[in-house]
Amino acid sequence: MIGMTDAASAGGASAASGVPSLWTVAAGAGDTLQAPSIEYGKLSPVLIVLGAAALGVLIDAFAPRRARYSAQLFVALAGLAAAFAAVIGLAASGAATTKAQIAGMGALAVDGPALFLQGTLLLVGIVGVFTFAERRLEPAAHGSRVDSFAAQPASVPGGEGEQQAVKAGWTTTEVFPLLMFAVGGMLLFPAANDLLTLFIALEVFSLPLYLLCALARRRRLLSQEAAVKYFLLGAFSSAFLLFGTALLYGYAGTVNYSSIARVVAGTDAVTDPVLADTTGNDALLLIGSALVVMGLLFKVGAVPFHMWTPDVYQGAPTPVTGFMAAATKVAAFGALLRLLYVVLPGLRWDWRPVMWGVAILTMLGGAVVAITQTDIKRLLAYSSIAHAGFLLAGVIATSEDGISSVLFYLAAYSFVTLGAFAVVTLVRDAGGEATHLSKWAGLGRRSPLLAAVFAVFLLAFAGIPLTSGFAGKFAVFKAAAEGGAGALVVVGVIASAIAAFFYLRVIVLMFFSEPRADGPSVAVPSAMTTSAIALGVVVTVVLGVAPQYFLDLAGQAGVFVR
């Protein structure tokens, strides 16, 4: 929190709008220096995670190498579990419903959607830590067990430094604090209640992810290429978002969500003389909000801002891909929902047609291109694009049902994704993970159990009834249909049919093709990956067969505080 105040004072010296916020307090500190009032209790989940992340950095700096792995693992899991407990505690105390409030001087919202998504993100984080910490899959390097991350990421791939690091049995335990920082940023992202906090949260979770993408132990060049692509495109989208923020500030004289909404609605006039030339200029409003939305659509991987997805998903270490695919989507959709529902409801008639187009492009584009993929990770990447389209259909509903259905879909989708990528880490041959689809032929005959589990995930992706994917899809489409987007539902149904084709192709390959002689084998994981997969299956089935409790939960969480 303190770091943010510093950033703000550098940001706007002229913010003198009538609405007090974290930024105005910091900027207007001319005469009397007031300490900002922060509700530490309400913000405890974020604080715990970021604190644990900082502790993790210290451990890596000071603890001896052999103790780091277990210490990092403990700190990360304890931090995430404590934060999850804090979220539950907040929700139990009514912070999600009756006592929803804006905290941190207007910077963060503590309300139903925020807490629901934070809870989901923390669980995703815990499962992510499990897959990050897996050390049974890679063959032991010179006697020490290693994980999926490079021995010494800074060394040149294939160079002498790398060989020495491998020989010494080093591992990159920094991944745990990086993951924790990413989770911390993601917790802030859907809760951000002003545009600058939104931007900072975006950077806090994006930067660790860029790094994590580059850390693969195998195929390091591919991994680094993915990281560079992700970073460059991500930096562009962040710039868009920031530029949009500036334009919106010019329009409204404030970066606070509800204040902007009031200005849009015309209930609040801006009186700041400095901004007299720009306030109320619709061009600024439209371009600014378009730029901000664009930045968020990049993060959710919507067409036409999806170009990075397949390359990054393919190149990143698979545990990172799984974590990123699940968690980024949850955080970014949360932020998008809040932005569109709290800041821009007044512009509904402007953004709805655009989002219609984006949703249709995303659903069809993701589904159609996925058909031609031959790499399982790229296939899942395009499938995640198609799913972003289905989620957008729920966003477009612009109703309370729309919010809760998207929340439910996100929770359901993230566990299927984590489970699916965890399965991908297990199918290996001499070159590491065997991600080319042709190598998966006949997997069902060699390891029926694993193939059956993966088939369950694929069926959930395809939205077959009695899986969580179906319940989520139904909820989202129902909300869209009730919100007057019936045509979008029809497109979504067509896209689902196309998508079903390539999911089935994988199932056909696994069960009905003859295994290849040089095919991959299935590694036997430790209890951590096993529990990640098992959790995925359990959530998939439970949310598919008895979703009512979770729908209720999402339904109660479906109101944004303004």
Added chain:
Amino acid sequence: MSFPLLTVTAALPAVGAVATAAVPAARRTAAKWLALAVSLATLVLSGVVLARFDPGGARYQLTESHAWISDFGVRYELGVDGIGAALMALTALLVPFVIGAGWHDADQVEERENSRWRPTQGFFALILAVEAMVLVSFAATDVFLFYIFFEAMLIPMYFLIGGFGDRAHAAGEEEGAKQRSYAAVKFLLYNLAGGLVMLAAVIGLFVVSADSLGEGTFSLPELLKARASGDLTISTTTERLLFLGFFAAFAIKAPLWPLHTWLPNAMGEATAPVAVLITAVVDKVGTFAMLRFCLGLFPNASEWATPVVLGLALVSVLYGALLAVGQRDMKRLIAYASISHFGFIILGVFAMTSQGQGGATLYMVFHGISTAALMLVAGFLISRRGSRLIADYGGVQKVAPVLAGTFLVGGLATLSLPGLAPFVSEFLVLVGTFSRYPVAGIVATAGIVLAALYVLVLYQRTMTGPVRKPEIEKMPDLKVRELAVVAPLVALLLFLGVFPKPLTEIVNPAVEHTLSDVQKKDPEPQHPVADHTDPSAWFDYKPAGHGGGDHE
């Protein structure tokens, strides 16, 4: 709370499927007996359902209703009318025969050293899983519940088609595996696409009901009540769109020309017992759902679509029959014959007369039994010779007379010979169609002539004539297991052919209810009215002039 008979009936095979799948790899025979025992127990339970069903009682009986997903307006609601009870009985009746006929089908899947690879257990578990899902579909009175199982049954069906084919494939082992997998994918994609279109319509129905009733519901009895009382109003365009969404799914499943092309592939590549499961059990859900959901929920749109549907049904009747005449592969021949018969069923459903719909319901049951008999015997024949091609046979009746005889009875039932059960239903469908749409009735009659052609030519080419091929000389006759499978089916065909009354008594009230949904009465007869001395009184149909069909 009363005993949840329907749930138990449907859950028993589901539990049996799990238990069968859990049998250790080495105990294959135990798994088979377990599956057979479960299917027989299910048959007993469905017999109890039929016995407890009171034809004169309420429309939906043995009802159960529990909250499930209240956010979606979904309840776990079961209940049977006469049609549902009869089709549940058909399903439960056929599955033991399917299991008996497929006793060794999964053994042929090659052994692997992996102890987790258990094809035999999987095969029988999948059959029981399909049975469970079909039973729920027939009993569901909640549209959403029906939809879920209508879709979910595709998955086990898909593995049955793709995973277990005839090992001796004319085109060679590898090519056979390819074609099998192609057939399985085609089956799944067609039906999934139909199902997803239906999903859009299901969502639409929810929105419509939420708009008019305040709270969305999928409960069929409630929707029907709201429709009748005028609380639920659907605009003409919406109703037509929703009807089309539902109908497309059912027409693919049934299958109706031109959405039928998956059926010959699927039936041709699957083993004979699985083919029976497809055509005699799973496809019946499609025609059943047309009666229960299309006509019940969207009566005006059904009437609007009737001319087109009748046209497509007629094309199905003739096209299926013509292509059956031209087939060289006997399983595909039976598949095309089934397409022709599904045309008759849909014709009867949309003729909107009590004879037509009653006949269509009987047709569903009788076609199931007759196709099962014909297909299973064909499967025994194919397993002996290792070929599906008709040209590879000839003179079988000299070496295997019992096999040839049962094949002939199955074939004669398929061509609706009087005295065998399908004649009753086909006759009723034609009478019912003729009384409202004379031209359609006349055209459909051509289907019977063609049926005689394809069945008799099939019999002639495979069974009669001199024995030319050495493989046929050594062909054994039906074994005890095979005879045990076929004999009861033949007996049933004969029995129901002369005494269909028990079934018609159960079905008729349900048909009257459906007709009242669409607000149709039987047309006044233009032709001489039959009286009770007429042999058609066997079928217990009150002729129109005596007030039958004037149901209020």
